[in-house]
Amino acid sequence: MWISTYSPTHMTALTEFFKILTDPTRLRCLMLLASHPELCVCELCYALQLPQSKISRHLAILKLHKLVSQKRIDQWTFYRLNPHLTHWQHNILQLCLSQANSQLQRDQQRLHTMPHRPLCQL
Template sequence: MITPPEVFKSLADETRSRATLLIASQGELCVCELMFALEESQPKISRHLAQLRSSGLLQDRRQGQWVYYRLNPHLPAWVSEVLQLTLDANPQWLQHNAHRLLNMEGRPLREVLCC
């Protein structure tokens, strides 16, 4: 089970916080979407996503050439609540990133997951 220090250490970096909150708001995002929204390089985004995955906050799935990241569905309720509260209380903090994501051309298409 993920502990409070693990959660807060994982989110202490601004790139990881922004990526996690964007993923929480969108359901799932791929590396290219996060690169575009956060205006960061692929190696930097991938490194941060690997840290978030190893901490237990995120899970990934492959679909063709894409790797999609989503919140770990087995997170304790308190973690999900903290993320949602942070999203609700700080919409302006992600506004620029969310706007960039919304206007990204050529976003990958997702297959509908049945389960």
């Protein structure tokens, strides 16, 4: 009888989290959301210069895994980093922020040049 010595709980929490971070679009979204109270899809599209369907789909994945939450205001959907990340998740995200800080700064600069930004934090 085969008994696996691999007990999922803690390991899969790690590997599933890493799976989310393997995609540069998701990681850039997460880093921007970690640096702003909330952002809507079109702001992320503008900051990252990527098509809306791509951004929306990756945000759906982030939401599915409870890394972000969602709030609809008028026509916009604002996304927010989940404030209840575990310590280790938070720590890893912070390491990303400092390691890829140059990318974050570029994305933020682009965001600040966006015309007609919707109002945040209603």
